[in-house]
Each structure stands twice: as structure tokens, then as C-alpha cells.
Amino acid sequence: MNPRPDVFGSVRLGYVVIETNRFADWRRFGTDAIGMHHDDLDTGLMRFRLDGHECRFLLRRGPAEDVVAVGWHLDDHTTFEQIESRVRAHGVPVVQGTAEEAKQRGVERLLRFPGPKGITQEIHTTPVTTAEPLRMLASGWVTGDSGMGHVAITSARPAVMRGYFSTVFDARLTDCIEETISGVKLRIRFLRVNERHHSIAVAAVRGLPIDPVRTRVQHLNIQAAALDDLARSYQRVHELGFDMALSVGQHTNDKELSYYARTPSGFEWEVGWKPIVIDESTWEPSTHQGISIWGHTPVGRTVLDKLDQFRIGARSLLHPEKTVPALGGTGIPDD
Numbered sequence: 001m002n003p004r005p006d007v008f009g010s011v012r013l014g015y016v017v018i019e020t021n022r023f024a025d026w027r028r029f030g031t032d033a034i035g036m037h038h039d040d041l042d043t044g045l046m047r048f049r050l051d052g053h054e055c056r057f058l059l060r061r062g063p064a065e066d067v068v069a070v071g072w073h074l075d076d077h078t079t080f081e082q083i084e085s086r087v088r089a090h091g092v093p094v095v096q097g098t099a100e101e102a103k104q105r106g107v108e109r110l111l112r113f114p115g116p117k118g119i120t121q122e123i124h125t126t127p128v129t130t131a132e133p134l135r136m137l138a139s140g141w142v143t144g145d146s147g148m149g150h151v152a153i154t155s156a157r158p159a160v161m162r163g164y165f166s167t168v169f170d171a172r173l174t175d176c177i178e179e180t181i182s183g184v185k186l187r188i189r190f191l192r193v194n195e196r197h198h199s200i201a202v203a204a205v206r207g208l209p210i211d212p213v214r215t216r217v218q219h220l221n222i223q224a225a226a227l228d229d230l231a232r233s234y235q236r237v238h239e240l241g242f243d244m245a246l247s248v249g250q251h252t253n254d255k256e257l258s259y260y261a262r263t264p265s266g267f268e269w270e271v272g273w274k275p276i277v278i279d280e281s282t283w284e285p286s287t288h289q290g291i292s293i294w295g296h297t298p299v300g301r302t303v304l305d306k307l308d309q310f311r312i313g314a315r316s317l318l319h320p321e322k323t324v325p326a327l328g329g330t331g332i333p334d335d
Helices: 023-034 077-089 099-105 158-169 227-239 303-316
Strands: 011-020 037-042 045-049 057-061 066-074 110-113 120-124 150-154 172-181 184-192 200-205 219-223 244-251 257-262 268-273 287-289 292-295
Touching: 011 023, 011 120, 011 150, 023 037, 023 045, 023 057, 023 227, 023 257, 023 268, 057 099, 066 077, 077 110, 077 120, 077 158, 099 110, 099 120, 158 184, 158 200, 227 244, 227 257, 227 268
Parallel strands: 011 057, 066 120, 150 200, 172 287, 219 268
Antiparallel strands: 011 066, 037 045, 045 057, 110 120, 150 219, 172 184, 184 200, 244 257, 244 292, 257 268
16 A cells, blocks of 8 residues: 655645735735735735735635635645545545635635634645736745745644644644743644744643634734844834734744734734744754743733633633544644
């Protein structure tokens, strides 16, 4: 029996779909604060660009105020068909995206299937590129063969979520972080699908099956091309009156310098610079104590904010987290 082909290294984060009714605030946040290129498609759709791809963030009108889909760029049609076959083999429904949906996302071929926490997972092969010059305040963003940034998710079922991304994309564990915040112990697992340190981060409260975050994602990350871009966007976020979640700091594991702003939809947006790149021939997973070497101090947090998180966590006990059991299996044992 032939072993299952490993798709690791042939997958990268391609785009993110956000549902919001706060278009004016998002336009100011994305263009004037963060510094991305903005395009209006029609009254119910807009996009942000980081590079030559027509779309990196698709915003559509709707009440969720959250990330509703994540798009994965695959190397070729062979990888596309291997992943499609895996998902179908586990009895999970796969839906072909329409030509209009593919056009909105700037891709040529699109499939979607259910993902953890109700975040639809989409796969595509060839992204549509454009020669239209980028009109943005940043000098550039790091994308390329390792894709763009990462998605961070909180979960009450971290082993099942990790099992999902291992089953579908052959994701590998890069490392873990243990941190205690306001007396609550967290364990964060960082998963990679290529040389980027992580494309998915999964955070969980140790010993308690609760989710302390209202939104499906805790934060999105994009990587600035230059330190000056990070510093200037940090200043613009402040000057334009957007909430800052965490000040500039440096992470213990990937050594990325970054800050976290709060988006108009409520989840956080991390702008980072210069994380380490993984060498598969030498890398071994490890556990770090604490999220940051320095900085990343909470900005403007009050006791009421903390109580709100505990209330959200308590409510999550009444609403079981959406999973895809067929792809997550029994999960991966804790590290």
C-alpha cells in the first residue's frame, strides 16, 4: 500500500474573508492606519491587497463581524486534488465555488468545506495577479512562497483542531508557548504548513473547556517588509483613534517584532516584522515560557474588560464549539 502523499510545503495562506457591516471603519483601518491597498468592488464588497495578488482580504457585508472563511493557495492541481480527495474520503461535504465567488477572491479554481469553529476552509490553485500599481502607505508586505501572515484561533478543543489541520494540510507542530494571564493558564500551539514559522496558532485555556474570545479568530497577522513600516503604522493607529490591544514587543518563539491593534469588528490585527524562518533539517519543537521577550503590554485594559472575558468564557460552556469530527478524529495528544 502506497503511503499518503504529504502536501506539506505545497500549501500557504492565500486570503481571508471577513463579514462586516462596518465598511467605512474598515476602509480607514485598512488603508489609513495599517497601510494596505484598497479596492471597492460594489456596495457590498471590498478588498485589500498586499502584493500582486488581486485579493488578500475580501470584506463582504453581513452581521458576523468576524472572519468567515480562510483561503489556502496550493502549488498545483495535483495538490488540490489530493486535498479534495482527503476531505471527501472522510465523508465531509465539498462544494465547488461559483465563477463569481472565485472572481471576488481573485482565484481561478475554488473549493470549500467546513472548518473548525465554523470558519469555512477554501482551497485554490492559481491566484489572479494584476499589474495595477499598489496605492498604499506601506513600502511592502512579505508574502511569497510562504504565503501571508497567520491566523490565530482560541479553542476549547485544541487537540481536535490540531488534528484537523494535520489531516487536511499535513500541518506540523513548530513549538508551544505557556503563559499565565490574570491567573488563567494558556497553552498556545503553533502550526506550520511551509517554512513560515506558523500559519495557524491555536490557543487554549489549560484545564478548562472554555473559549474566552467572542470572535472565531483571536487575531490575524501580516508581515511588514521594513521595520519603518511597522513603526509608522503603529503611529497611525494611535493618531486615527483606533484601539491598540498590545504595544510593540517581541515574541519568545518566532522572535517577531509586532504590535496588536483592535479591528472595527473586534478581533485583533497583528502587524509583525522579521520572524524567523524554519529550517526543516534542524528544527525540533520546544516549549517557551511566556509570549514575549519584552513589550506586548496591554493598552487601555480595565477590570471590566477582564470580567467581560470571563463572562464570554462562561457562556462558551453553554454552546459547544463547532468541530469537524471526521477530519479532527480524536485529536492529537497534548504535547
